[in-house]
Amino acid sequence: MFEILKNFESKYNGLKKKGLRIEGLSMIDPKRKKHVIMISKPFLFDNRQLPKSYEGLDIKSKIEGGLPDEFKFDKEAIKKEYVWAPIKFEKYVDRCADEIRKQFGNPNMTKN
Helix, strand or coil, X not given: CHHHHHHHHHHXXXXXXXXXXXXXXXXXXXXXXXXXXXEEECCCCCHHHCCCEECCEEEEXXXXXXXXXXXXXXXXXXXXXXXXXXXXXXXXXXXXXXXXXXXXXCCCCCCC
């Protein structure tokens, strides 16, 4: 299993420059002995560059660092509204379109 992790790290090592951090293996279901590869990445990251699974192990990710203002919430609000609502993404893109274009290296990127 560690060989799979080592192969994953070497294959996706280039994404570390974009903020990917490979945390290692984690057991998420002790009864079934199910392991996953744990990663963390910044909020603004092109997830299409990573697979959903690698050599039979699922990839589980978390966002490292702070969230943009549009996604910040308090504990009471989380009961009333969906943190990842589409309108929040729309507001974020409206506010940060130039930053997003720069991060992904595509100056011609549009919302549509």
